[in-house]
Amino acid sequence: MTEGLPVPSAGLAGISSLTMDPECSQLLPALCAVLADPRQPMADDTCLEKLLDWFKTITEAGSSLLLLQENPCLVELLCHMLKPQDLSSRVLSFSLRLTGVLAAQEDCFQYLQQGELLPKLFGEAGPLGGAAWTSPAVRSGWIQGLRSLAQHPSALHFLAHCGAVDTIFSLQEDSSLFVASAAGQLLVHILGLSMQGPAGGPPSLQAGDWPACAQKIVGHIEESLRATATPQITQALNVLTTTFGHYHDPWTQVLWVQLSPLVAGLLEKDPVPAAHSLVDLLLSVARSPGLSSSSCGLWETLAQTLSHLSPTQAGPLALGILKLQDCPQALRAQAFAVLLQPLACVLKAMAQDPGSSGVPDGTVGDSMTAGTPLPSKAACVGLLCRSLAHLELLLPLPQRPCPWPQAPLLGAAVTLLQLCGGSARPACDMGRHLCTLLLGCVRVQRAALDFLGALSDGTGPRELVTQVFAVLLEYLRSPDSSPTVLKKAFQATFRWLLSSPKTPGCWDLDPHALLFLRDLLPVLQKRLCSPCWEVRDSSLEFLTQMARHWGGQAGFRHALLASEVPKLTEQLLRDPESYVRASAVTAMGQLSSQGLCFPPAGPEHHGGQQKSLLVELLHILSTDSEGFPRRAVMQVFTQWLRDSHADVAGDTEQFVAGVLQVASQDLDWEVRAQGLELALVFLEQTLGQPRSHCPHAVTPPVEAPVGPLAQALQPLCRVRLFDFAFRALFDCDRPVAQKSCDLLLFLRAKTASSSGLQESRSSPDVASVEAALQRWQAGDQAQPLGDLEPEVVLAVLRSLDLEGLRGALAESSDHVEKSPQSLLQDMLATVGVLGENEADCY
């Protein structure tokens, strides 16, 4: 036992211990010895993190004191940290954090206190005063240790007396962002802890009567708020923001009443310091259920802040105000005007009749046009993007302002896109200036298209909607549109098509949308031939979406079949880019499902073409060198089988057999897994629908298979489903094995209730299959099983411990390796072995 520390009370031995298994207990002393030895550096920094995770789990579940009692090497390790030596900063940091974790329980804290370990580790005599303190890892460990430790009144007393609070104040200015931020968080935690009151009772509501520690922290915050240096003000504001976010007790209201004049005082400075943090604080206070906003003058402060901050700074505050559930109408109007103002300026600058933008831009100064010189491009772009993003976030919220200026906002989004695309016709100097600033600006294009898409949820005057479609078409057509912009234009177009008014009882597109479609398809044709793979891919994704929604509608079908789009899509099955091939497979699968692949020729022609697509897809499945197209083919085939696609329904068995044969040999695990999915669909169709689509549901089916079981299983045997499924049980890729296990469990449950089939428990066939399964399990690769009889399948199915296998597979693939014992073994084994290896990344 280490000097100065008594042996923990033996009376604790009776407490149920959830400490650690004997193997770990045996390994721990050696590990602690290694950690304490500076000559044996730990190579892998993740190990210490994982070790600490493990100790946290143990202490959360049981007694820390007992842990120390059973493992005295831990205290020895901690004591070792006090000796002057060249310790690794990682190990020192770890020890500080471990001490904190252990001392979070008050009895363990008292025990560590008795040996003066805590003041020596966390006080002036510890790393704090030494050379190790220059390491950010040690400073961070010190803070995190204290953060864990500060859970009880004794800890609070300790913190107050060891001078830790002053050190934390200084660490708020640490050169490491992570340390500085953690210091702020720790202050909040200590403040909260000290305000819990000594005996759990509420503290006085008079700030003057607050505990000394709390008063000290509040005093420090006040001092920081009065400071002239912005970083200090920022720290104070951040601490307060976290405080009001975490604590909602009555004392927080007292705190705000006391500090709000200082916070409001910041607004008198020009420019307002730490504006971003100030906004966060005010919103945190406004959201706090512990505060009565009206009595604290908060609304006035918010209004004042809105008008003092620059438009860029005020945006997040305005959005925050509008998200509040309960807020005065005038303040909401002011906030909304801030958000709308940049768009109002755009509309005003582009209006033929200045003064009538239609957007309620409030009373705040016209920052983009009036008084000041014309804004720089960066400022203008930034402001517009933020404004659009904020409005987009506000749009779906129930508390969004009402009435919502849908039409002017639509107009603004369209105008912005026109300005960026070069099709705007400005009437005044400001408009021309905006034109110059925004022409070709991808950032604004992206933001405006997102916003325009979001606006599709509302309605708009017919002429504006026409303009929307016109500008979208302009973007889809423009050779200048970047791939990202084009993708967003496709997304917005789809949303607007979805929202276009429908004839009652009819899901087809309305006549205007159909007219638009007529213009759109040639554009789509062109985009499918783009040299840019991103564009071809986005176009195919758009086409698939369209076909899925309107593939059954006459207007859409007619327009699509009259175009070259299906033919071009078919050609993209041979695209050099695998992503595009995969999207083309999906698109063709969708088109084919809805009979949209070909011009409306005679029915005989129709059938012939369909066959060729099946052959083409099978060819891709067997030969494509990349996984994505093969996966896409499997998804299409599974869907076709589900939907009884005409081509599949003709000879389902042949189709399934062919596909399974190829998929089972695939090197890509997702193709094999998808193959089993297809097998499951076939199985369901053959044996009758299951009650649940979940393959995990193994309850016996209500419907028994029609006809004798042997007959029902015959098709499954003929397509060699079992050969694939049994082999997949031992697939080296876990998800495949899991899928197969689920499939066979489902089948077993299906067949359990059926009678009329004699299992051939001891036939030679069963023995040979079981032997093959054993070889597979051992990793050997043998020949296929060949033709299996249903009796043999059932016998093998019953003999397999599928539940056990499912349990094993449900574990993580690294569950053995990530056990604490494995960690300790690895750490011990690594000492002095790994050197260069660690740096040799991937």
Place this chain on the structure above:
Amino acid sequence: MPEIRVTPLGAGQDVGRSCILVSIAGKNVMLDCGMHMGFNDDRRFPDFSYITRNGRLTDFLDCVIISHFHLDHCGALPYFSEMVGYDGPIYMTHPTQAICPILLEDYRKIAVDKKGEANFFTSQMIKDCMKKVVAVHLHQTVQVDDELEIKAYYAGHVLGAAMFQIKVGSESVVYTGDYNMTPDRHLGAAWIDKCRPNLLITESTYATTIRDSKRCRERDFLKKVHEAVEHGGKVLIPVFALGRAQELCILLETFWERMNLKAPIYFSTGLTEKANHYYKLFITWTNQKIRKTFVQRNMFEFKHIKAFDRAFADNPGPMVVFATPGMLHAGQSLQIFRKWAGNEKNMVIMPGYCVQGTVGHKILSGQRKLEMEGRQVLEVKMQVEYMSFSAHADAKGIMQLVGQAEPESVLLVHGEAKKMEFLKQKIEQEFRVNCYMPANGLLPDAKKPRLLHGTLIMKDSNFRLVSSEQALKELGLAEHQLRFTCRVHLHDPRKEQETAMRVYSHLKSVLKDHCVQHLPDGSVTVESILIQAAAHSEDPGTKVLLVSWTYQDEELGSYLTSLLKKGLPQAPS
């Protein structure tokens, strides 16, 4: 005064999770977006909360730059762009763009294989992320916006790896990513021009190492494989699908050809074809030798290396198998390992880093009894070897790059604190520049006063400090060239021309890396240095060497004069 702020969110003093935020003249750029393979939880990704609190990411960040396809540099990218919500442009080179999704898919598979890996990106997310990529060419200046421009330089290390210069107005930062200053079997050496950035952010993985030549490691590797195969053993080499696997394939293929070996070599994943396709496609990114021999023989078309079928593992006799994944934690490589581990004739060669918890890590640290699933114990009797083939610049290489780029200050990332401290001192001493080595989240203060070189122009009561080139242009002046001169006396009774010839021969043999020329007028040049031999006016047995050089070649000039002062070697009589 330049304002450059650097916030390492992952790479500073931490190998893995390279992710650095650079703010330069109001522009914010994220350099790399890597992940840490050692963790299974949120700790595997950089801590983005320090930037998300600045409002919307897309508004805050101007662009993301990815230096190369290794997961510790790009593994968090789909998470960042599709789940955290970054919507802006991502820049990388063409090969990186092609290869990145393959490795990300590989990684996703590992994650899916483990239980409880929720909050993870999907294949669709990887694709959507890759659609945001803007591919760049080497030395192409890409205008991100009106003010921000970037330029890529060759970095060696892996196919497509690049260093990036980020420039806003007159301020610039160079980020090296991982790089290699010596050419290897399939890649060339990193190179950057004298771009004199305000700050050079360089990796420092091997900050204190002067590494033995890669040739030695390669010889060692081949010897071990050869011995094992000769004794009838099977050799397993767990690899990631792309990168080191191709390098080792070239190595074995050439060796097999030379030694006329018959034992089969297999590549297990079916990715060989695809990987080789990329190496062929981006042949210009490989080294000169591969490019030159491409017409006669494509180095990436392997005669001896065949696709692996699972059934082959049971074949009798020796063989070499490349299998994924590289850390032996799951999948085919683990399956083969289990099968072969019990035979002491067999061998496993780990050519890369393995994180704690994987079978690869365990066997490398000497553990021979491994607990497998169901409390089975696997006894490892096969030989276990570790061969490092990683291509990072060593201390010498890092110094060389600092010398090439001539930065005003240097920041070390991607290395261990202690090693970085050593290199920091060396850089500060040798180059007289500030050198920083921040911990994650630390902000190095790059706002210290600094010396500015320029020309002050006074015009219409206005003062302007402009670059010398700009001043010359505006004033319509030509630049004067300042040359240092020195006389070296040599005892040589021969004629001037012969002396000059001797000087030429001597310098030619000593300065192999420089361009030494003998001009028709008899003078000798080495770069900008001019050497002329003249007779001594008083002593015919002595010749005077007139040496002159520009200030740019000051170092070489001084070296040359001191060399000549030592005299010339005796000419054969």
